[in-house]
Amino acid sequence: MISCLNCRLLTDPGDRKERAACPRCGASLEPRKFHSMERTWALLMTSLIFLFPANLLPIMNVTYLGEKTPNTILDGIQQFIRSGDYFIALIIFFASILVPVFKIVGILLIMISVRKNWKTWLRHRTLMFRIIRFIGRWSMLDIFVIAILAALVNLGTLTTITPAPAASYFAAVVVFTMLAAETFDTRLIWEEPL
Amino acid sequence: MTRELAANTDIPEPAMRSRRGISPIWILPIVAALIAGWIVYKSMVEAGIQVTIAFENAQGIEKGKTRVIYRGMPIGMVKDLSINRDFKTIDVLVEFVKEAGAHLRKNTRFWMVEPTISPRGISGLETILKGNYLTMMPGDGPEARHFKALPKPPAFGSHEPGGLSIRLTADTSGSLVPGSEVYYGGIRVGEVQDLSIDKNEKILIDVYICKAYARMVRKSSRFYNVSGFTFEGGLSGFKVAAEALSALMIGGIAFFTPEEARDAAPAVDGDSFRLFHDKGLAEQEGKRITLIFTQARGITDRTQIRYKGVEIGRVFNIALNEKRTAVLVTASVQSPYHSLLREGTRFWLVEPELGLAGAKNLETIISGTYITLRPGEGKPERTFHALTEPPRSLETTQGLHIILKAERLGSIKTNDPVYYRQIRVGSVTGYRLSDDATAALVSVDIETPYAPLVRTTSKFWNASGIKIDVGLFQGARVQTESMQALLEGGIAFATPDRQSAASEADTFKRGVLLEESGSGKSTGGDETGTGKQPTGTPAANGATFELHDEPKEAWLKWRPVITLNK
Numbered sequence: 001m002i003s004c005l006n007c008r009l010l011t012d013p014g015d016r017k018e019r020a021a022c023p024r025c026g027a028s029l030e031p032r033k034f035h036s037m038e039r040t041w042a043l044l045m046t047s048l049i050f051l052f053p054a055n056l057l058p059i060m061n062v063t064y065l066g067e068k069t070p071n072t073i074l075d076g077i078q079q080f081i082r083s084g085d086y087f088i089a090l091i092i093f094f095a096s097i098l099v100p101v102f103k104i105v106g107i108l109l110i111m112i113s114v115r116k117n118w119k120t121w122l123r124h125r126t127l128m129f130r131i132i133r134f135i136g137r138w139s140m141l142d143i144f145v146i147a148i149l150a151a152l153v154n155l156g157t158l159t160t161i162t163p164a165p166a167a168s169y170f171a172a173v174v175v176f177t178m179l180a181a182e183t184f185d186t187r188l189i190w191e192e193p194l
Numbered sequence: 195m196t197r198e199l200a201a202n203t204d205i206p207e208p209a210m211r212s213r214r215g216i217s218p219i220w221i222l223p224i225v226a227a228l229i230a231g232w233i234v235y236k237s238m239v240e241a242g243i244q245v246t247i248a249f250e251n252a253q254g255i256e257k258g259k260t261r262v263i264y265r266g267m268p269i270g271m272v273k274d275l276s277i278n279r280d281f282k283t284i285d286v287l288v289e290f291v292k293e294a295g296a297h298l299r300k301n302t303r304f305w306m307v308e309p310t311i312s313p314r315g316i317s318g319l320e321t322i323l324k325g326n327y328l329t330m331m332p333g334d335g336p337e338a339r340h341f342k343a344l345p346k347p348p349a350f351g352s353h354e355p356g357g358l359s360i361r362l363t364a365d366t367s368g369s370l371v372p373g374s375e376v377y378y379g380g381i382r383v384g385e386v387q388d389l390s391i392d393k394n395e396k397i398l399i400d401v402y403i404c405k406a407y408a409r410m411v412r413k414s415s416r417f418y419n420v421s422g423f424t425f426e427g428g429l430s431g432f433k434v435a436a437e438a439l440s441a442l443m444i445g446g447i448a449f450f451t452p453e454e455a456r457d458a459a460p461a462v463d464g465d466s467f468r469l470f471h472d473k474g475l476a477e478q479e480g481k482r483i484t485l486i487f488t489q490a491r492g493i494t495d496r497t498q499i500r501y502k503g504v505e506i507g508r509v510f511n512i513a514l515n516e517k518r519t520a521v522l523v524t525a526s527v528q529s530p531y532h533s534l535l536r537e538g539t540r541f542w543l544v545e546p547e548l549g550l551a552g553a554k555n556l557e558t559i560i561s562g563t564y565i566t567l568r569p570g571e572g573k574p575e576r577t578f579h580a581l582t583e584p585p586r587s588l589e590t591t592q593g594l595h596i597i598l599k600a601e602r603l604g605s606i607k608t609n610d611p612v613y614y615r616q617i618r619v620g621s622v623t624g625y626r627l628s629d630d631a632t633a634a635l636v637s638v639d640i641e642t643p644y645a646p647l648v649r650t651t652s653k654f655w656n657a658s659g660i661k662i663d664v665g666l667f668q669g670a671r672v673q674t675e676s677m678q679a680l681l682e683g684g685i686a687f688a689t690p691d692r693q694s695a696a697s698e699a700d701t702f703k704r705g706v707l708l709e710e711s712g713s714g715k716s717t718g719g720d721e722t723g724t725g726k727q728p729t730g731t732p733a734a735n736g737a738t739f740e741l742h743d744e745p746k747e748a749w750l751k752w753r754p755v756i757t758l759n760k
Contacts, residue, residue, distance in 0.1 A: 038217050045223035049230045057233070065323050069259075169229075176222070 002029045036185040037114065043183060044107055047176035050169045051100060057166035060146050064159050072166065073097060073142065095141040096170070103139070103177045106132045107184065114188045125189055133181050139174040143167060242270070242289035247304050247328070249343045252284035254306065254326035262288055262304070262328045269294045270328070286343075288328070298341075301333025305344040346372065357384070358408035360461055362399040362417050362447070363392075364469035369421040374445040376401055377420065383407035386447065399469060401447065414455030417469045418476035421445035448473070454530060475510055480529040483507075485541050485565065485580045490521040492545055492563040499525055499541075499565045506531040509565070523580070525565070538570020542581040583608070593620060594645035596638050596733055598654050598685065600741035603634040605658040605683040612638050613657060613686040619644035622685065636741060638685065643759045648737075649689045651730035653749050655742040658683030685741065689728045691754035728754035 001012050002020070006027035011020070020029040058070030071079070073096050080089035106128050113125060146163050153161040249255065255272055262270030274287035290298065308326050309318040321327060328343075367389055376384035384403035392398050403411055423442060425434050440446065447469065451458070461467075470476035474496075487493065490512050499507035507527035515522050527535060544566050546558045558564060565580070600606075603625055612620035620640035628635050640648055733739075 035217055035219070039219045042217070042219040042223050046226040049223060049226040053230060053233050065320075172226075176226075 004029055036183055036188060037111065039183040040107065040111060040180050043176045043180035044104060044111070047100075047173045047180060048104055048108075050172045050176065051104065054100075054166050054170035054173050055097070057169065058164040059142070059166040059170060060149065061162045061164050062159070063162070070164055073170070092142060092145070095138050099135050099139045100170075100173050100177060103132050103136060103181070104173075107177070107180055110184070110189065122189060126186060129181070129184070129186055129189075136174070136178045136181055139177070140171070143171050143174070240292055242291055243295045243298065243339070244273070245270075245288050245290055245298055245339050245341065247286045247288055247341045247343050248278065248283040249286055249306070250283055250345055252286060254308065255284075255286055255328070256325065259325060260327055262290065262330060263307075264294075264330055269330075272328070283342075286328075296337070297330075297332040298337060298339065299333050300335025300338045302335075302338070302341065303331045303333060303344050304328055304341055305330075305347050307347070356405040356408065358403040358405075358411055358461060359387075359463050360401050360403065360411065361464070361466045362401055362469040363466060364397045364399060364419070365471075367397045367399070368419040368471070369445040370399060370419065370447065371444055374421070374447065375440060376403060377446055377448040378407060378410050378450075380448075381407075383410065386445075397469075399447070409460055410451070411449065411461040411465075412451045412455065412458040413461055413465065414458035415449050415451045415461065415467065416476040417447050417449040417467050418473050419445070419469060419471055420448045420473070450476070452477075452529070474508065475526075477528075480507065480527045481532050481535060481576065482524060482526050483535060484577045485523040485525060486515070486578065487521040487523055487543070487580045488582055490523065492543060493521075493523055493565070494562065497523075497525075497562060497564055499527060499567065500544075501531065501534060501567055501569075506534070523565075532574070534567060534569045535574055535576065536570050537572025537575045539567055539575070539578060540570060540581055541565055541567045541578050542584050544584075593642045594640040594648060594733065595623075595735050596640065596648060597736065597738045598636040598638055598741035599628070599633045599738055600636060600656070601633065601743070603636070604656045604743070606636055606656065606685065607683060610658075611684045612640065613684055614644060614647050614688070616686075619647060636685070645759060646732055646756050647689055647758070648687070648733040649728050649730040650733055650737065651728070652687050652689040652733065652739065653742065653745070654685055654687040654739050655745040655749070656683075657686040686745065687739075688745070688749045688752045689730075689754050689756065690749070690752045691726050692729050693726065726753065726755045728756055 001010055003010050004022035004025060004027055007022060007025040009022055009024045011023060011029060021027065022029055055073055058072050059076070060071050062069045062071055073092070077089050077093050077097075080086075080092065110125050110129055113121075146161075146167050149161045150163055153159055252275055254260070255275060257272055257275050260272040261268045262272075270288045270290040272286055273289045276285050276287070277283075278285050305328070306326050307318045307321055307329050309316070309321050318326075370386055370389060372386055372388055374386040375382045376386065384401055384407065386399055387402050388400040390398045390400075401417075421442075423434055425432065449467075493509060493512055495510050495512060497509040498505045499509070507525050509523050509525040511524040513522050513524075514520070542565070543563055544555050544558060545563045546555045606622055606625060608622055608624055610622040611618040612622065620638055623637045623639045625634060625636045627633075638654075
């Protein structure tokens with residue numbers, strides 16, 4: 001029995017070796033996502049690599065009175081804490097630091113558990129995966145903040161905010177973790193090794 | 195099922211291709227790794243240069259905020275601050291851009307730029323908003339990574355090497371501060387760097403002259419304080435002078451090179467100069483001389499020394515000597531006039547004199563008394579005993595010097611005139627008591643043209659005052675020499691002609707007083723004859739005559755013909 005990944009129609013391809021297609025939507029039917037583990041690994045590695053420049057390089061340049069100050073994500077959080085905006089600092093910390101790290105570590109953990117064939121905490125791992133997929137989109141918050149700031153705060157010499165290289169890397173981290181979560185087939189968690 | 199089929203039949207088993215080849219998805223992490231590797235490589239290549247700079251005071255330096263700006267361009271950033279182990283300096287860790295590495299040499303200097311408001315203007319204004327920053331001045335020497343920051347910005351113009359560092363010594367700092375400017379002809383050429391006091395309690399002023407003007411400073415240059423303004427006033431008007439507005443507020447130094455010393459060698463680093471209190475003193479500076487006065491009445495530290503009316507020097511210090519018996523007046527005489535300072539030179543104070551006959555030296559009432567001198571001969575000398583009044587010794591003039599012997603001095607004073615036919619022909623140069631105290635000796639100087647008038651037979655009398663003869667039969671007779679002589683006193687003399695002398699002898703013989711008729715007749719008769727020749731021989735220098743209290747009638751009638759010297 002194969003569930004169509006597109007329209008969730010349950011079909012029975014039987015023992016046929018040839019590529020089957022969903023009779024309802026025409027999507028190709030696969031028992032599991034195609035090369036799920038391999039792709040997830042690759043995407044995860046990519047996002048892991050990008051995580052470093054994203055956090056270490058400045059994410060935006062604040063030009064205040066002609067003086068350019070590069071700010072990394074952590075710098076920005078520090079500034080918010082210093083100015084007393086703990087809530088905003090918390091949100092940015094959560095969305096920009098905690099979530100990407102949590103996602104990458106979470107997926108990594110699940111992948112290792114599948115590879116090692118651990119049989120415990122199955123439900124918890126699935127739950128974690130659901131959370132990872134849910135919060136993935138919120139990580140883009142930082143990028144949006146920068147985009148809006150760059151557009152709004154453009155007062156020439158007085159104050160200007162421009163995105164810095166880390167913004168791209170950070171966006172890449174978010175995109176690749178989302179893709180990694182997408183390519184991973186949760187059913188592998190439950191599957192008995194062949 | 196298929197397995198059974200394969201086992202049971204001869205159908206060849208298909209070659210199974212492993213599907214586990216490298217999926218193209220792995221390009222992504224490879225690309226990511228490449229990017230990350232490139233970033234790492236770039237940051238390594240462009241890694242800054244870490245340098246520690248020790249500051250005495252790190253106020254305003256912020257970690258990650260304060261930058262090193264050179265020529266308006268940020269070239270470094272403060273990465274860390276830590277207090278030195280000895281708790282005396284703050285080590286500031288600065289990361290410089292790679293390009294700066296070659297310029298971080300031993301003599302590179304760093305300092306903090308703070309906003310300053312001075313009469314020169316406002317500088318470092320940008321630091322008010324952006325915070326202080328550090329800046330540097332490249333130097334030479336081997337490359338270094340540890341520096342000591344300057345406590346204040348280096349002197350004006352010192353960013354270009356080749357300037358001149360000199361030291362001035364002064365008694366007081368005036369209102370000089372580090373940063374006070376140095377002017378040459380009103381143009382800013384340097385700056386005061388530091389003030390200190392040496393062990394002799396002199397003020398040492400370190401001055402930096404920037405390169406372009408270093409050649410203006412000669413070993414003979416003179417520096418003077420132009421702080422504030424100078425005010426010179428008198429009845430003829432006044433003058434206020436200030437070098438520059440900024441000198442007025444933060445003090446300044448100006449210098450010049452005296453005309454006669456223009457070709458002196460250029461000054462070199464470390465040369466020491468005296469800082470004069472004002473321009474006048476600097477201009478006067480020459481040989482120091484000490485004049486010993488019995489009292490300093492009228493002498494101030496601005497009293498001039500004049501020779502023939504020209505200012506040749508100035509007094510700058512007046513002090514009592516150790517025993518408090520005399521006044522030591524220290525003065526300087528300008529270098530062109532040093533030849534006047536010889537052993538025989540006499541100095542005296544010229545004061546206004548008001549007398550019945552007129553006023554003398556009236557200009558000193560306005561300009562102040564001054565010291566004048568009469569040059570003498572001898573070896574160069576620096577200490578002089580000043581005279582209490584103008585010298586009246588023999589050598590004053592080249593005229594004929596004679597001595598008159600009088601019973602009493604009467605009202606004769608130095609400089610009293612000597613008249614011949616009521617014309618002034620000489621003057622009294624002095625008087626003293628004779629050695630045996632029996633007479634007053636008056637030395638008289640007869641001006642050269644009139645010297646022949648004095649003959650061995652000449653008669654001198656005191657022309658001072660009024661003579662009133664009251665006789666029973668002849669009534670009263672008032673007789674005076676000139677009006678000036680009446681007021682001022684004086685001496686008159688007459689020289690007899692042969693005729694008169696003869697007739698006088700005759701008269702005495704006869705005991706009859708001849709009235710004018712006799713002489714008048716004879717005068718009319720032989721104008722150029724021997725009778726009009728003067729008697730006696732020309733008086734020698736130093737000849738002594740008797741000074742009579744009053745003239746005899748006959749003396750007034752003598753009219754010898756005497757050819758005057760030209």
